[in-house]
Amino acid sequence: MKKGIHPDYGYVVFRDTSCGATFRVRSTCKSDKTIVWEDGETYPLVDLDVSSASHPFYTGEQRRVSAEGRVARFQQRFGKVSTSRSTDAG
Known part of the structure; x- marks a missing residue:
């Protein structure tokens, strides 16, 4: 795998703004917002209009x-x- 051509792949918290559900998955999405997750760690937060919830x-x-x-x-x-x-x- 070449160095420097792949985006960072890490944990991100997605929040469904219509129902308030949150879930943490690995993604390459970036965000300026952050949230403290249930495990006490701080992760980037991405707001969604619609999710499976x-x-x-x-x-x-x-x-x-x-x-x-x-x-x-x-x-x-x-x-x-x-x-x-x-x-x-x-």
């Missing part, structure tokens, strides 16, 4: 909302069809 795909909120929308749309389109038919058996 708040993204609808991982939390399941998107699937539930879209399913409710589908049911309402079905009832709106076909709910009247089943009630408007009379029971003419003849």
Whole structure:
């Protein structure tokens, strides 16, 4: 491995600003902000808008909302069809 061409690879704390979740991973990201982690060490802090802690795909909120929308749309389109038919058996 050549010296001086690779970025520094170390621990960085990422914070999800939408839900407040924090996690520490190794990364090449740089930041001027720092935070004291649970182990007492100071690490660079990178703020994120969305992470797996708040993204609808991982939390399941998107699937539930879209399913409710589908049911309402079905009832709106076909709910009247089943009630408007009379029971003419003849």
